Amino acid sequence: MRIGELSDRTGTSRRLLRYYEEQGLITAARTPNGYREYDERFVDRVLQIRDLLNAGLPTRLIKQILPCLDKPRVIHFPDATPEMLDTLTRERDRMTARINCLTRNRDAMAEYLDAVRGDERPDTVTER
Template identity: 60%
Template sequence: MRIGALSARTGVPTRLLRYYEAQELLTPDRAANGYRDYDERLVERVVQIRGLLDAGVPTRIIKEILPCLDGPGSIHVNGPSAELIENLERHWAQMDAKIQCLSRNRDAIRGYLDTVRAQGR
């Protein structure tokens, strides 16, 4: 299928599909005229990429994860390398630290709002 059809089926803009290709996350075939030709299996691959990006995983780690995935929620048990696991653990720790910081900020704002509202009554 052409890039426009893949975009329509996945809801991912064509410019992002080209970006995924540049990041080596997708590898379409090329027709004789140079047009990209996307295999049907790449529809699921794009959905996986979107899910990982939405979860905050950077493309450099996604590139390492994709060869280990069979399908949504399915991972080869012996697939991930020690380096990939280390990268994922580091990324998880960074995300967790951000979540903790956001939680503290949320709680501080809630406390401020409660105080301001109580004083205004």
């Protein structure tokens, strides 16, 4: 698929896709006329990259952990440094805290909605 289709399917700008390519996060083949051609698997890859960026990971770390996200998973990091492992540990813990916070907020919202909807009976609902 060309860059425009990848952009449409992932909701990611073409400019950002070119940046991901510059950072080595995705790769594109080139057609004889120079157009970028992306494999179907990059739809999921771009969505994963966006999620990791939204979680606060820098592209340099994303590039290192992307192989762990592929299936089948083959994890081998000959260049893993103690600093990188510390950073990933901190980021993982930060993500876990965010997940816990989001879960609490979701549950509170669900309880609120249940309570509000439980109070709405057909004879007490007013027209709007």
